[in-house]
Amino acid sequence: MLTAYDYPSARRTEHGDIDICLVGDSLAQVALGYDSTTRLTLDEMLYHCRAVARGAKNPLLVADMPFGTYQLGPRDALDAAVRMVREGMMEGVKLEGGEEILDTVRVLTGLGIPVMGHIGLLPQRHASLSGYKVQGKNVEDALSIARAAKALEQAGAFSIVLEAIPSPLAAHITSSLHIPTIGIGAGAQCSGQVLVQDDALSVWSAGHKAKFVRRFAQVGQEAQRGVDGYARAVRSGDFPADEEGYGMSESVFDKFKD
Ligand code: KIV
Ligand code: NA
Numbered sequence: 621m622l623t624a625y626d627y628p629s630a631r632r633t634e635h636g637d638i639d640i641c642l643v644g645d646s647l648a649q650v651a652l653g654y655d656s657t658t659r660l661t662l663d664e665m666l667y668h669c670r671a672v673a674r675g676a677k678n679p680l681l682v683a684d685m686p687f688g689t690y691q692l693g694p695r696d697a698l699d700a701a702v703r704m705v706r707e708g709m710m711e712g713v714k715l716e717g718g719e720e721i722l723d724t725v726r727v728l729t730g731l732g733i734p735v736m737g738h739i740g741l742l743p744q745r746h747a748s749l750s751g752y753k754v755q756g757k758n759v760e761d762a763l764s765i766a767r768a769a770k771a772l773e774q775a776g777a778f779s780i781v782l783e784a785i786p787s788p789l790a791a792h793i794t795s796s797l798h799i800p801t802i803g804i805g806a807g808a809q810c811s812g813q814v815l816v817q818d819d820a821l822s823v824w825s826a827g828h829k830a831k832f833v834r835r836f837a838q839v840g841q842e843a844q845r846g847v848d849g850y851a852r853a854v855r856s857g858d859f860p861a862d863e864e865g866y867g868m869s870e871s872v873f874d875k876f877k878d
Contacts, residue, residue: 621640621641622638622640623815623817624641624642625647625672626651626671627671627675629672629675630676633676633679633817634675634678639679640679640814641676641679642684642714643668644683644714645657645686645744646743647668652664657744662686662689664686665683666708669681669707669709669710670708673709681709681712682713682714684715685697685713685714687744694723694724701728705733714737714781716745718771718772725772729778735778737772738781739765740782740784741755742783743783754786756785762785762789765785765793766796770796773798777799778799779801779812780802781804781814782794782806783803783804783806784804784805785805787807787809789806790807790809791809794811805832815834819833820837822835822837823839823840
């Protein structure tokens with residue numbers, strides 16, 4: 621699984637033979653410049669979902685339910701999820717949380733909207749989690765994450781993202797479930813893996829890199845090289861060259877001048 625936020629990034633998931641294309645609400649920070657995923661509105665999410673759906677036909681299309689669209693309970697969640705499917709052209713939705721969202725997971729899956737769970741580090745709760753830190757390090761937290769995984773499976777989730785939890789805990793959860801787990805900072809023993817595409821491509825070369833991110837390309841550096849080169853070439857008069865413009869026969873131009 622890999623994230624996509626727009627048409628070109630979605631095309632890349634399709635060409636790369638990615639199984640699941642996730643319109644993650646990480647787009648709030650990565651694509652829109654917000655300081656938290658909690659700023660993202662449902663309408664903004666739907667706009668990005670539609671662009672991704674136009675770009676990726678083969679991967680399964682899953683999107684995050686934005687913060688605030690499912691916390692009030694199944695009724696609200698169903699309204700929002702129906703919009704994600706109908707207007708956003710998504711095939712499934714992802715919800716952060718455990719025990720407290722089980723009713724909602726039951727209602728959505730019961731009505732045929734596939735739900736992906738997300739436990740461990742929950743970015744939509746970064747304030748109450750005191751930041752973005754590994755979860756499940758002590759016995760109590762580990763047990764609560766493992767219980768949430770089981771409960772989500774029983775409630776009908778088709779898969780669960782495990783974010784930033786110790787690898788042995790993720791391995792244990794994965795072997796205790798029938799549905800696949802998808803890890804991000806959760807080790808190699810998950811059924812699948814996910815990364816934010818911009819992280820994997822290093823679109824933002826500056827700034828903090830989470831421990832679990834691997835850079836598979838240096839797109840940010842290369843993109844900046846292009847913009848810098850363009851600006852330099854225009855200022856120096858090097859761009860455009862004669863062959864980068866359109867000619868006109870001399871006789872036509874002479875007549876035009878007269
Ligand atoms: O928003 C996101 O990109 C995510 C993935 C990293 C799992 O939720
Ligand atoms: Na997310």
